[in-house]
Amino acid sequence: MRYEGRVYRPPSEANSLILQVTLGCSHNRCTFCSMYKGEAFRIRPLTEVIEDLKWARAHYRYIEKIFLADGDALVLPNKTLVQIMDTIRELFPECKKISIYGLPQDVLRKTHEELVELREKGLKMIYIGGESGSDWILEKVNKGVTADQLVEAVRKIEDADIRASVTFISGLGGRADWKEHAVETGKVISRMSPSYVGLLTLMVDPLAEIYEEIQSGRFELLSPEEVLEETQLMLENIHLEKKCVFRSNHASNYLSLKGDLPQDKERMLKQIEVSKRDKDMLKDEWLRML
Numbered sequence: 001m002r003y004e005g006r007v008y009r010p011p012s013e014a015n016s017l018i019l020q021v022t023l024g025c026s027h028n029r030c031t032f033c034s035m036y037k038g039e040a041f042r043i044r045p046l047t048e049v050i051e052d053l054k055w056a057r058a059h060y061r062y063i064e065k066i067f068l069a070d071g072d073a074l075v076l077p078n079k080t081l082v083q084i085m086d087t088i089r090e091l092f093p094e095c096k097k098i099s100i101y102g103l104p105q106d107v108l109r110k111t112h113e114e115l116v117e118l119r120e121k122g123l124k125m126i127y128i129g130g131e132s133g134s135d136w137i138l139e140k141v142n143k144g145v146t147a148d149q150l151v152e153a154v155r156k157i158e159d160a161d162i163r164a165s166v167t168f169i170s171g172l173g174g175r176a177d178w179k180e181h182a183v184e185t186g187k188v189i190s191r192m193s194p195s196y197v198g199l200l201t202l203m204v205d206p207l208a209e210i211y212e213e214i215q216s217g218r219f220e221l222l223s224p225e226e227v228l229e230e231t232q233l234m235l236e237n238i239h240l241e242k243k244c245v246f247r248s249n250h251a252s253n254y255l256s257l258k259g260d261l262p263q264d265k266e267r268m269l270k271q272i273e274v275s276k277r278d279k280d281m282l283k284d285e286w287l288r289m290l
């Protein structure tokens with residue numbers, strides 16, 4: 001397999017074959033993100049992608065899951081995605097799951113019928129960055145969508161019978177807006193009712209735009225204890241009827257939470273309470289990673 005630049009994948013795709021179908025992110029403007037800074041977005045030629053799939057078939061006996069990267073792979077037109085997925089089905093009949101990173105903007109550009117087509121071709125999951133439920137914070141971090149658009153994108157994915165895995169970032173409101181971030185994110189999760197929610201905790205690379213705001217004191221990072229308060233308030237504001245798998249097991253998080261909402265909400269809230277009293281349960285700063 002040929003890989004270009006730094007390759008990112010969700011934690012749950014650790015055992016998947018990662019296939020870069022695009023390089024970088026077509027948005028590349030979020031102030032907290034340095035993943036593709038300085039890299040121009042481009043679409044890999046289809047011939048290269050298919051050559052890589054043939055290489056993988058020749059070298060791996062069994063591939064159960066394939067993840068389409070980079071950060072914005074769903075931006076590809078359906079025609080191209082369908083060609084890639086048809087090749088996957090032909091070369092890897094054992095493959096049970098194809099998943100992809102997508103921006104809310106990518107989802108909103110597709111019709112319901114196009115999303116259904118992708119599901120019929122084997123797309124099981126779309127990972128999407130929600131980051132915050134607050135319009136004010138989304139605008140401040142240059143996400144390029146509103147909370148209503150986030151909800152619409154996730155509903156569109158789930159309505160096409162594809163699972164949506166939505167990531168939010170603890171601490172993204174900073175000290176000034178942590179309550180707004182917590183409450184509005186909880187409300188947005190309730191409205192979008194996704195299959196999966198993942199929490200990361202803000203960690204800033206010097207290349208990210210927000211770094212300068214932190215250095216100048218205009219943005220204050222939350223302490224681990226403040227992150228717990230924020231997560232608690234967020235969870236209290238999530239009211240779901242349909243099952244949602246909730247995880248905060250990313251390497252950047254101070255506390256690992258795992259549970260199904262709504263049934264495990266009280267247990268996770270208790271876990272946060274216990275952690276607030278016993279700081280030994282929190283990850284040391286030096287062990288955190290992006």
Ligand code: SF4
Nearest residue numbers: 025028029030033071
């Ligand atoms: S957070 Fe996602 S959408 Fe924003 S710049 Fe980074 S990869 Fe692109």
